[in-house]
Amino acid sequence: MPGKRKRPYSDIDFTLKRVFKKPGFRPLQREVVTATLEGEDVFLQAATSFGKSLCYQLPAVVDFGMTIVVSPLLALMNNQVAALRNARIRVETINSTTTPSERTRILADLQCGHPLTRLLYVTPEFCQGDNFRRILRIIHSQKELARIAVDEAHCVSEWGHDFRPSFQQLSFFKTEFPDVPIICLTATATARVREDIIQTLALDTSKLKMFRMTTSRPNLHYEVRFKSDDEDHYPNFLAWLKAAHARRAANPERASQLASQNQRADNVPGIIYTLFRKDCESLAARLRSDGIGAKPYHAGLPHSDRADALSGWVANKPGYDIVVATTAFGMGIDKENVRFVVHWQLPKSFEGFYQEAGRAGRDGKASVCILYYGREDRDRASKMMSRDQVRQYKGKEAPVPAMQEQMKHRAKSLLALTEYCEATNKCRHKIIADYFADEEVPTCHFACDWCKDAVGLVKRKEKGLASEEWCSTQREQGRYDVDEYE
Numbered sequence: 395m396p397g398k399r400k401r402p403y404s405d406i407d408f409t410l411k412r413v414f415k416k417p418g419f420r421p422l423q424r425e426v427v428t429a430t431l432e433g434e435d436v437f438l439q440a441a442t443s444f445g446k447s448l449c450y451q452l453p454a455v456v457d458f459g460m461t462i463v464v465s466p467l468l469a470l471m472n473n474q475v476a477a478l479r480n481a482r483i484r485v486e487t488i489n490s491t492t493t494p495s496e497r498t499r500i501l502a503d504l505q506c507g508h509p510l511t512r513l514l515y516v517t518p519e520f521c522q523g524d525n526f527r528r529i530l531r532i533i534h535s536q537k538e539l540a541r542i543a544v545d546e547a548h549c550v551s552e553w554g555h556d557f558r559p560s561f562q563q564l565s566f567f568k569t570e571f572p573d574v575p576i577i578c579l580t581a582t583a584t585a586r587v588r589e590d591i592i593q594t595l596a597l598d599t600s601k602l603k604m605f606r607m608t609t610s611r612p613n614l615h616y617e618v619r620f621k622s623d624d625e626d627h628y629p630n631f632l633a634w635l636k637a638a639h640a641r642r643a644a645n646p647e648r649a650s651q652l653a654s655q656n657q658r659a660d661n662v663p664g665i666i667y668t669l670f671r672k673d674c675e676s677l678a679a680r681l682r683s684d685g686i687g688a689k690p691y692h693a694g695l696p697h698s699d700r701a702d703a704l705s706g707w708v709a710n711k712p713g714y715d716i717v718v719a720t721t722a723f724g725m726g727i728d729k730e731n732v733r734f735v736v737h738w739q740l741p742k743s744f745e746g747f748y749q750e751a752g753r754a755g756r757d758g759k760a761s762v763c764i765l766y767y768g769r770e771d772r773d774r775a776s777k778m779m780s781r782d783q784v785r786q787y788k789g790k791e792a793p794v795p796a797m798q799e800q801m802k803h804r805a806k807s808l809l810a811l812t813e814y815c816e817a818t819n820k821c822r823h824k825i826i827a828d829y830f831a832d833e834e835v836p837t838c839h840f841a842c843d844w845c846k847d848a849v850g851l852v853k854r855k856e857k858g859l860a861s862e863e864w865c866s867t868q869r870e871q872g873r874y875d876v877d878e879y880e
């Protein structure tokens with residue numbers, strides 16, 4: 395029910411245990427849940443795998459009325475809907491995969507004004523539809539519109555790394571329903587992105603409850619491996635993976651522990667991110683020819699192939715050990731035992747890197763995040779950026795200031811990521827915390843290549859990278875012109 399509510403919710407602990415099967419709240423979750431239930435507008439920024447979804451899912455179950463969840467990705471929605479249905483929560487989603495008969499059934503439930511649906515997951519594009527807005531007015535008039543959750547809220551911002559234009563229309567919620575609380579959630583927002591989200595959603599800063607947690611993920615072991623165009627880095631990765639397999643096989647105690655958790659000892663689940671669709675397919679095929687179960691995942695594949703790759707991988711099925719993906723597979727993917735995330739090339743942005751690496755170790759256990767960095771890739775990435783800039787400005791008399799700003803932000807983010815890769819004088823956890831302007835200094839117990847062996851890191855860098863002189867000649871000769879990303 396919209397409006398501020400100042401009574402304690404004694405049943406949140408009960409619901410946490412009984413419905414969500416969690417032993418207790420993680421730090422700050424209770425505060426966020428309570429603020430949401432009290433009708434406050436909330437902004438939550440917290441590390442990947444913090445448990446942000448629970449902060450709107452639990453209120454949706456405890457409270458009256460319906461919660462609308464605006465979410466940018468199909469895979470993310472379907473993943474969460476399946477988990478909530480498992481917990482016997484009435485949840486629905488309307489997206490491009492919803493059949494017409496399903497859609498009719500869901501809308502009929504909403505039209506009555508007193509929906510049985512507790513959570514409704516929709517895309518920002520769907521929120522723009524007149525019919526949906528009309529239905530929302532009916533639900534609101536019956537005091538059944540409980541709250542709006544905007545997940546992956548950085549997509550709202552033009553300066554966020556996954557900007558989606560239709561997110562910009564979401565101010566509709568606050569202007570039409572000022573008494574309905576909004577909660578926005580993200581793992582990756584710089585100060586500027588935060589401001590932009592708040593402004594775009596028409597939130598009032600003086601009333602907004604802001605929760606900012608550290609972005610630090612101490613169980614992730616960050617490592618940069620150096621490469622150059624001259625050398626194929628596949629053998630390096632395969633050797634690392636085979637060594638990890640051998641370690642598992644040599645530990646029968648671990649094998650029986652994994653078996654008891656419905657996991658397998660003869661694989662190590664992971665994700666490899668690449669920028670190009672063609673690499674997804676060829677790399678997955680190459681791994682399969684070496685006896686590793688790997689599946690490609692990118693937006694160009696049929697929906698059924700993507701769904702099969704995702705469900706097989708989540709279920710630890712043989713043949714589905716590694717997903718080789720573009721960024722189409724990222725935000726919100728929640729599989730607890732991902733033991734490694736590898737970036738096959740330099741990603742497009744610092745935020746994207748952090749978000750994707752954050753798919754690893756969601757069970758809190760040690761996991762590895764390897765980024766293969768080459769200076770040629772850096773030069774290709776900046777070439778791509780300049781080309782995008784030219785395209786954006788095409789046909790315009792003068793560059794639009796907002797576009798210029800956006801480009802500046804993109805360049806800054808890429809530069810920060812390059813500096814992360816080139817750095818040999820600082821803990822990688824610290825570099826990440828600095829980028830997001832964390833107030834806390836992160837702890838790193840030998841959980842990055844610099845803290846483990848700074849001298850070795852310098853040597854590997856000297857040996858592995860093409861020289862700047864070489865790269866500069868290549869640049870002059872236009873060698874770094876590339877295909878489209880994805």
Ligand SMILES: Nc1ncnc2c1ncn2[C@@H]1O[C@H](COP(=O)(O)OP(=O)(O)OP(=O)(O)O)[C@@H](O)[C@H]1O
Nearest residue numbers: 416418419420442443444445446447448581726728
């Ligand atoms: N209090 C809790 N106790 C135990 N597990 C929890 C708790 N809260 C959430 N989790 C689990 O933590 C995992 C991560 O939660 P969730 O997917 O909401 O993360 P997130 O913060 O949205 O991360 P990301 O930004 O990376 O998507 C889920 O498997 C969820 O079930």
